[in-house]
Amino acid sequence: MPTGPGGPPIPADGPDIPDPGGGPRAASLAGAWRRFLLRRAAGLIVNVTLLVVVTFLIVQLIPGDPATAIAGENATLDQVEMVRTQLGLDQPIPVQFANYMMGVIQGDFGDSYRFRVPALDVVMAAVPYTLAITIPAVLLLLVVGIAVGMAVGVATRADRRRFLGTSFNVVTGFISSVPVYVQATALVVIFAVWLRALPPAYSQAYDLSQAAILPVLSLTLGGACAVARVVRREAAVILEQDYMRTARGWRLPSLALYAKHMLPNLLTTALTLSGIILTALLGSALITEAVFAWPGLGGVIVQAISIDKDYPVIRAAVFVIGVISLVITLVIDVILGIIDPRTLGD
Incomplete structure (x- = not known):
């Protein structure tokens, strides 16, 4: 706890960090972590199950017939039906779903209609390229x-430099929109x-x-502006x-004043917001990949939906995109729990 020259000790932080004498005991904190991890594990199982169901149903909404796309435009009706039978698309939807579930449990999503190799291999080959632009963008925007x-x-503390505050709001609001x-x-x-x-x-x-x-810069700009706007408002309150x-009043050095006493209280809000932004960033990455012809998941999905x-x-x-999003959310929740143990009860 810092002290002023010849004066009483100054509180090291605000109400966001409990006093060491009244903080939770180690046993209570360990119990809170156990309950937190159990809740997150149960939620993860439920979300993955729902994700598997959604991934099966979503393709039913895609217009077009894969059997026709594979057989070719000049194929006869008998040839198209033969391809449909080979792909198992002639079976009832419940049967297809049961076969799909059994495959997913074994880590098998079936073979790609176009490449004739496991579909998961096609996707995982593109994942490193998507992560190569999303991970740097995440770190940079934070x-x-x-x-x-x-x-x-x-x-702009205490309504100072109004022109700077107004300009900041206009510029960041425009870029993030x-x-x-x-x-x-x-x-x-x-x-x-x-x-x-x-x-x-x-x-x-x-x-x-x-x-x-x-690509990294295009993913960073909007998210960085959104985080900056929220951090600025929180900073004004803190x-x-x-x-x-x-x-x-004790004229502490700027590093101790802002980095030690102010930043920890801002991180909780910033990380909570970034969890939402990072999830949306995956969707933005797919669009960005199309603009820059980046060989990531975006190109794979566009090719698979529109053509093949x-x-x-x-x-x-x-x-895979859903699992990455769930993992990102879980990691952010764990980091928040380390920074502020009170979030473990949420």
Whole structure:
């Protein structure tokens, strides 16, 4: 607990961190973690089960007939029916669902209609490319969003620098409202066409790290602005708390004042918001991949839906995206529990 020169100790933090003398005992905290993990495990099982059901039903809504797509436009009706029988599409829906469930339990989503290899292999080959742009985007939007939000919140404390606060709200609100594909297209025009500084799309002629810059940037901009706006509002509230006023009164160094006393209270809100943003980021990544011809899950799904009607690949891709989203949410919940144990009871 910091102390002022010749004065009483200053509270190290606000009400978000309980006093060590009155905090939960180790046994109680361990019990809270056990209950938390059990709840999350049960929820994960339920969500994965629902995801499997949805991945089966979703392909039934896709227009077109995969048997016709495979047999070809010039195929006869008998040839199309033969392909449908080979694929098992002539069986009743309940039978197809039962066979699908048995396969998923064994980690088998069936063979791709187009590539004649396990559908999960086709999807997993594209996953590293999607993660190569989403993981850097996630880290970047958190760092930039929190840093910018804190800086503007401190600079505009107590309604100071109104022009800066208004400009910040206008700019971040505008950027976060622009669709990802529009941002991606604008980045291509600026940096690839006008400036000729970066490659416009993925190609083996360019280094992978260079080709990933624009996709990562397009995924980062909107999320970073959304995080910055929320962090700035939270910072304005925290800065007016009594413990922050006392710390400013003792003229603590900026690093201790903001990084030690202010940042921990902002992380809970920022991480909670980022969980929502990160889940949406997966959907945005699929669109971004289409703009930049990135060989990730986006291209696999578009090809499987629009051209091949490749049901096994579609199901495997949707399932993998859903599992990644669930894992991200679980990791964020665990981090929140470490930062603020009170969230374990939520």
